[in-house]
Amino acid sequence: MNSSPRRPDIATSCARPPADVELSTTPLTPPIHLSVVYKIDGLDHVDALYEGRDSGFIYARDGHPNAAQLGEKIATIEGAEAGLVCASGMAAEAAVFLALLEQGGEVALSEGLYGRTVALVGRELPRFGIKHRLFDSTRPETLRKALTPATKVIFAETLSNPLVRLADIAGLADIGRAAGVPFAIDHTFAPLLCRPLELGADFVVHSATKLIGGHSDLTLGLVATSRERMARVATVASTFGLAGNPFESWLALRGSATLPVRSARACATALTLAGHLAGDKRVGAVHYPGLPSHPDHERASRVLRGGFGTILTIDLGGREQADAFIRNAREIPFAPSLGDVATTLSHPATTSHRGQSAEQWARQGITPGLVRLSVGLEHPDDLWHQIDQALTS
Numbered sequence: 001m002n003s004s005p006r007r008p009d010i011a012t013s014c015a016r017p018p019a020d021v022e023l024s025t026t027p028l029t030p031p032i033h034l035s036v037v038y039k040i041d042g043l044d045h046v047d048a049l050y051e052g053r054d055s056g057f058i059y060a061r062d063g064h065p066n067a068a069q070l071g072e073k074i075a076t077i078e079g080a081e082a083g084l085v086c087a088s089g090m091a092a093e094a095a096v097f098l099a100l101l102e103q104g105g106e107v108a109l110s111e112g113l114y115g116r117t118v119a120l121v122g123r124e125l126p127r128f129g130i131k132h133r134l135f136d137s138t139r140p141e142t143l144r145k146a147l148t149p150a151t152k153v154i155f156a157e158t159l160s161n162p163l164v165r166l167a168d169i170a171g172l173a174d175i176g177r178a179a180g181v182p183f184a185i186d187h188t189f190a191p192l193l194c195r196p197l198e199l200g201a202d203f204v205v206h207s208a209t210k211l212i213g214g215h216s217d218l219t220l221g222l223v224a225t226s227r228e229r230m231a232r233v234a235t236v237a238s239t240f241g242l243a244g245n246p247f248e249s250w251l252a253l254r255g256s257a258t259l260p261v262r263s264a265r266a267c268a269t270a271l272t273l274a275g276h277l278a279g280d281k282r283v284g285a286v287h288y289p290g291l292p293s294h295p296d297h298e299r300a301s302r303v304l305r306g307g308f309g310t311i312l313t314i315d316l317g318g319r320e321q322a323d324a325f326i327r328n329a330r331e332i333p334f335a336p337s338l339g340d341v342a343t344t345l346s347h348p349a350t351t352s353h354r355g356q357s358a359e360q361w362a363r364q365g366i367t368p369g370l371v372r373l374s375v376g377l378e379h380p381d382d383l384w385h386q387i388d389q390a391l392t393s
């Protein structure tokens with residue numbers, strides 16, 4: 001009898017995963033766990049995992065270490081019990097809507113939201129028998145009128161796009177709580193500037209693609225809420241396939257490390273630029289909550305901490321002037337996103353609000369002359385030099 005251990009064929013050796021590396025040290029930065037599936041000891045173990053008696057992961061669409069770490073981070077940032085990573089900001093919104101809504105339900109939706117959110121609620125959800133009613137997030141009394149016995153969720157953005165109107169989150173939350181309707185806030189434009197859950201919201205969603213990722217190299221969304229509410233959202237996210245992937249979760253976690261310094265610097269620069277632009281006769285209007293002329297300045301001064309945001313919007317008169325500015329501001333790319341380390345420009349009428357009706361534009365104050373700046377980390381003098389030149393030429 002041959003007692004020597006069997007030597008596997010080379011095909012077998014190639015196919016098998018390597019042995020775990022035994023370490024007496026732990027890496028300073030978190031590893032990226034790309035594995036889709038995890039090894040389980042046996043049937044008692046699998047029962048314990050599914051029943052939550054043992055910690056561990058089974059299948060990446062349901063959870064993986066990088067998402068757990070990023071989820072924990074957003075929970076800490078927002079002061080929530082639980083955080084969830086989704087494949088995009090839209091996936092995070094979809095997870096919340098799908099968790100809360102059913103046929104015959106209604107959404108109370110703020111005016112002036114990101115265009116795809118309007119499309120999700122206004123065009124896609126009606127196919128499932130879900131309606132919506134609009135309200136003005138800066139005037140909570142308008143929410144009262146939008147609520148009906150069928151309302152299952154209230155949805156608003158902290159800072160609207162592109163006129164950066166600041167929602168009265170506490171006022172809206174009071175009305176939502178009295179009516180027993182959960183209130184979700186899209187906090188993409190204002191991470192760290194306030195904590196919507198402390199102001200009374202029930203859910204916070206983010207497009208981590210923007211400021212939290214911070215480098216325009218990942219697409220992810222985040223949800224923060226109570227443990228109880230999250231159980232349903234997480235189930236829906238897994239079932240509808242809305243989960244975020246390990247590499248981008250890892251990237252976003254890295255981005256979150258510098259979020260406070262990036263946000264503080266960009267907010268300070270945005271305020272400086274808004275100040276220059278506000279006194280400039282070449283510019284029709286400047287929309288920035290840090291300016292005393294902004295309709296929500298008083299609330300912004302009370303509610304926001306550490307700055308008035310990184311987004312400011314200018315009105316240059318018409319499409320032609322906006323186009324000339326965009327073409328002349330060569331060092332500031334026309335790249336319709338936001339939250340990058342570099343300053344970028346967007347033109348709401350042809351990008352984020354494209355395809356909306358004249359009536360929708362009028363209600364939200366959208367005109368072809370609006371140009372939105374997402375302020376980054378460049379030196380403010382260099383940015384002003386470039387903007388000044390683009391306004392002159």
Ligand SMILES: Cc1ncc(COP(=O)(O)O)c(C=O)c1O
Binds near residue numbers: 208
């Ligand atoms: C305010 C806001 N919410 C949500 C989204 C959607 O995020 P994502 O592109 O990550 O799906 C965006 C995207 O621009 C946004 O600006």
